[in-house]
Amino acid sequence: MKKKITIILALSALFTLTCFTVFLLHSKDASLVFPSLPQQVVKGSRSVFGKMMDHIRVKKIPDVSRKTAATSAQPAPPLDPCPDSPLSLVGPLLVEFETIRSLQWVRNQLGSVLQQGGRHKPPDCTARQKVAVIIPFRNRYEHLTHWLYYLHPVLMRQQLDYGVYVINQDGDGAFNRAKLMNIGFVEALKEYDYDCFVFSDVDLVPIDDRNLYRCSDHPRHLSVAIDKFNYRLSSVTAFGGVSLLTEEQFLKVNGFSNTFWGWGGEDDDLYNRIIVRGMSITRPDAGIAKYKMIKHGRDLHNEVNPENAVKTKKTAENIETDGLNSLNFTVKEILKDVLFTLISVDVQAP
Numbered sequence: 001m002k003k004k005i006t007i008i009l010a011l012s013a014l015f016t017l018t019c020f021t022v023f024l025l026h027s028k029d030a031s032l033v034f035p036s037l038p039q040q041v042v043k044g045s046r047s048v049f050g051k052m053m054d055h056i057r058v059k060k061i062p063d064v065s066r067k068t069a070a071t072s073a074q075p076a077p078p079l080d081p082c083p084d085s086p087l088s089l090v091g092p093l094l095v096e097f098e099t100i101r102s103l104q105w106v107r108n109q110l111g112s113v114l115q116q117g118g119r120h121k122p123p124d125c126t127a128r129q130k131v132a133v134i135i136p137f138r139n140r141y142e143h144l145t146h147w148l149y150y151l152h153p154v155l156m157r158q159q160l161d162y163g164v165y166v167i168n169q170d171g172d173g174a175f176n177r178a179k180l181m182n183i184g185f186v187e188a189l190k191e192y193d194y195d196c197f198v199f200s201d202v203d204l205v206p207i208d209d210r211n212l213y214r215c216s217d218h219p220r221h222l223s224v225a226i227d228k229f230n231y232r233l234s235s236v237t238a239f240g241g242v243s244l245l246t247e248e249q250f251l252k253v254n255g256f257s258n259t260f261w262g263w264g265g266e267d268d269d270l271y272n273r274i275i276v277r278g279m280s281i282t283r284p285d286a287g288i289a290k291y292k293m294i295k296h297g298r299d300l301h302n303e304v305n306p307e308n309a310v311k312t313k314k315t316a317e318n319i320e321t322d323g324l325n326s327l328n329f330t331v332k333e334i335l336k337d338v339l340f341t342l343i344s345v346d347v348q349a350p
């Protein structure tokens, strides 16, 4: 009798063991069975269990996720540099400001391809330059909306690694475009290793995307032919509107002067600084560097300041002590929109 019971027990134990082994071999989720199995065994062991688990894993995890897991461990290989002449450019553009556009509508149009703060870089090549676009701003939301709607696609097609910085003057003291530009330069550099700075009015939209927002060996003036001036350069020394300097060039001239309150003169003073520091300016061909300026009157608290014209005669005296090295301001707020970074600042207006 005892012998029979022992045989029955032995047989049932053998049966249970066999069932368990079969379950192991066909189990879909190996981790349930071997929760503490180290990852490398699953991936690469040549042991019988290892091979078995690998097989199970392959079934469970589709190839794509295996690839992702593999690439996330190693840095992606560097992309080739973007072509010198981007292939996606289209040339002349249709630009009009009659259509009423809201910021939300522009967000809906472009938001999905941008990164927070109005940033973008080409997905398939390494951009030739890292470009910060600085816009001096106060109370021109309608202009900003048009600008963002038209410029983002242009900058993307130009394959730049770029960010848009709207520097908003807080309060209603005298406007100071130049100081806002200096602040934009300093603040953008805190965020990213930009090497080229575009200083652009909010109301200027290019009408040809071959006009590249890229720095060159000398400071560059892009807004050559504006509709407001019948597409003619207003003067050979003009440097207002849209101008570009590398970090090195901007440091060399000590940035803009901080002391041009109200309208006028700060662009001429920057031109003088460039000449005083032994550089010259370059411009694209007038047939390409064409712009439309959104129509506007003179803003409140940005009246013509006659003192500014006088000051442009003294650039050489002031360049050493008035500029980036004497800049003081207070950041009131930094707001990250998908279309831009808005930095509100107290410029300490007199």
Ligand code: UD2
Pocket (backbone or CB within 6 Å): 135, 136, 137, 138, 139, 140, 175, 177, 200, 201, 202, 203, 204, 223, 226, 239, 240, 241, 242, 262, 263, 264, 265, 266, 267, 297, 298, 299, 300, 302
């Ligand atoms: C000219 C220059 C500009 C600048 C200015 C004198 C060109 C094409 N443009 O522009 O670069 O030298 O004269 O300061 O040469 N802004 C605001 N809110 C304000 C006031 C100004 O956002 O309340 C900003 C805005 O980005 C605007 C820019 O400052 O585009 C220049 O002011 P403007 O448009 O009134 O001056 P404008 O067109 O005479």
Ligand code: MN
Pocket (backbone or CB within 6 Å): 201, 203, 293, 296
């Ligand atoms: Mn203007």
